[in-house]
Amino acid sequence: MSLVVPAAALGLVAGAGTRWLLVRLPRGAPVPVGWCEAGLAACWAAVALAVQAGRLDPRWAALLAALSWLAVAGSATDLLVRRLPNALTVPALGLVLVALVPAGSGAVQRGLAGAVLLGGAYLVVHLVSPHAMGGGDVKLAAPVGAAAAGAGWALLPVVAVGAAVASAAVALVAVVAGRAGWGSRLPHGPVLLGVALAVVAVAVPGPRIPG
Structure with a gap:
């Protein structure tokens, strides 16, 4: 039996639930209907398809599902309301660490260390230049670091450097297109999440990945 359709249906339901919760946060993050639903349905269907086709070790499916959830929800809120709510970023670290459990204790330990390393690096940048790095990005870096290192x-330096380069490229394009000025603060969360999801998805393709 195909896993893709049930996975897409679960993603649709989870997306609707995520959007419902975001709207009801103390500082609401209203996301239009369809953003979370379509994004999660597509991501979870892709994960199921990769497992079914034998291209993804099932031990890593939970991690990709959790990271894609964070990528969809975090990108939607950061793009639409220019915020990364604590209610989203803080619990995400625990979710990612739990998702690493099927991959083994080594993955969980790497995840903990990765959260400290990337979160710490972002914190230093934030303290040196708060305009360049927001507090929400610092909190988001912890679960992203956990996913990458796990x-x-x-993968941790690849994600860190890739996100920095991609952010610079996005800023340059925005300036050239007249959508932003030099020194404008653009959402970094979607870039960090997109790079992390792409890197992790490519790096854990098959059953021979060590746990």
């Missing part, structure tokens, strides 16, 4: 130590 999947493999080599």
Whole structure:
């Protein structure tokens, strides 16, 4: 039986629930209907398809599902309301660590260390230049670092450098297109989440990934 349709249906339901919760936060983050639903349905269907096709070790499916949930919800709120709510970023670290459990204790330990390393690096940037790095980005860096390092130590610097380069490229394009000025603060969360999801998805393709 195909896993794709049930996974897409679960993503649709989870997306609707996520959007419902975001709207009801103390500082509401209203997201239009369809953003979370379509995003999660597509991501979870892709994860199920990869498992079914034998291209993804099932041990890593939970991590990709959790990271894609964070990517969809975090990107929607950061793009639409320019905020990364604490109610989203703080619990996400625990969710990612739990999602690493099927991959083994080594993955969980790497995840904890990765959260400290990337979160610490973002905190330093925030303290040096608060305009360049918001507090929400610092909190988001912890679960992203956990996901990257949990999947493999080599992924952590790739995500960190890739997100920095991608953010610079997005800022340059925005300035050239007249959508932003030099020094404008653009949402960094979607870039960090997109790079992390892409890197992790590519790095854990098959059953021979060590746990």
